[in-house]
Amino acid sequence: MRLALSELAVLFAIGAAGGLVGDAGHIQAGTTEYLDDSLPFVWESQLWFPLLVGLGTASLGEIRLWLGPPRPGFDLRAGAGGIAAVIGIYALTALIYEKPELPVTVLIATLAGLVAVWLADGRPALICGLLAAALGPVVEIIVVEAEWARYDDAADSLLGVAPWLVPLYFAFGVVAARLGELAVARRSAGARQL
Amino acid sequence: MRLALSELAVLFAIGAAGGLVGDAGHIQAGTTEYLDDSLPFVWESQLWFPLLVGLGTASLGEIRLWLGPPRPGFDLRAGAGGIAAVIGIYALTALIYEKPELPVTVLIATLAGLVAVWLADGRPALICGLLAAALGPVVEIIVVEAEWARYDDAADSLLGVAPWLVPLYFAFGVVAARLGELAVARRSAGARQL
């Protein structure tokens, strides 16, 4: 492991919290709906949801560090801005999911592209983004197949889930990779004040 | 006073003009409505509205300079971009205010966070942002209580006003602080060409 347990815990907490905020927006807007309430709810989410998002965030941060040396320099703005960007795109999908899927998906894809232009360091970050863009929707498709949750009819054309999940997860993966880098950069002296 | 009268007047004019543009969007979209027309209208706004926003902009620019030395260097892009960002977020609220309040407020909050990541210089700008985020909504709550204006039912859950006013005013305060810095930076030789 390249990240210490405490660093993984921070990434997990960021991901779980962000997932809860975004998921609550989807539930309240009617984008998604839980069909199975076997587990306790945390805010609007079944317990497994924030756990999975947190686990994904920590895993992608760790994977980023296997893929190459992180950039030096702790940059709180990149971390806070990346988190804000992904949560903002997530909230945006709750506001526009009933609109025609093509322009919705194009808008989310271009925003994800802008996140990558801003925060990706090339191949390692892009691999993390593509991993998330592939695995995230697959997990959600399985969840929908298992009838634990469903997407609204206006946003279910990708085997039952929304096609804009692909760029949304891509942006998530790029930002999780950046957070992995920042966790390492934070160890060095310059960031002790935080 | 750290700002000259002419500099305060420019900040006032920027704030008043931006307030008029944003308010006209709210009125035309039905986000807000004036209930009292005792004063003349300026475009879609009762006269007191642009005066208050202009006064707030100039005050926050001045307060910024009490809180610490401004960054040197006149950066027209930071000024123009900050103004565009706040007016854009303001216009966006007119387009989405009928959507569920949670994702609307989260989206506006993340955009405000991105404005701060871009333009804030740390504590001084954040104090200006927090001052605006606290006082702006309080003034609007008083206006609503006095029945001079009202928010649409879809956007009135914060004591009669919209909860996304808090991050909108925060972004406004951060940008007003940046404009205060830029007013000082513009005095020095390098910016004479503007």
Added chain:
Amino acid sequence: MRLALSELAVLFAIGAAGGLVGDAGHIQAGTTEYLDDSLPFVWESQLWFPLLVGLGTASLGEIRLWLGPPRPGFDLRAGAGGIAAVIGIYALTALIYEKPELPVTVLIATLAGLVAVWLADGRPALICGLLAAALGPVVEIIVVEAEWARYDDAADSLLGVAPWLVPLYFAFGVVAARLGELAVARRSAGARQL
């Protein structure tokens, strides 16, 4: 000619592809509608549309180079980010065109302003933006007058076309200018790896 044929072809292809994506969003959302189908359709567009957008992109890239020396340094992020920004703004107009025209136009104008703040190098890029902002809507007004296509009633207040076309084309012109600069910068040694 400052750009080689192959460079003009790349700009043409980027513009044509972006135009097709944006136009398909408009058609699917009902923003615009073709009234004349004399020519073959490419995806959702009549053939002349991607040809004109591609031609406009290549022309503006070339015009940029007549207006002054380009900035050195190949910056893939500026190119990819600029393309993403314009296509994203274009897709956004398909999602919000039914909302009140003032805040829609203000939002698109502020986003165009942010694109210029990011990518314009001053006068040359702004001239390209203004050229596009003037000529693009004029061509579309002629198209509407000729009854080859129409805008929805919610977005036709500028002589039959949408007023937000002006800032949308402005952003397009600024990005096309940047692409012209990047085409030249790419020739020099540092960019050979791409």
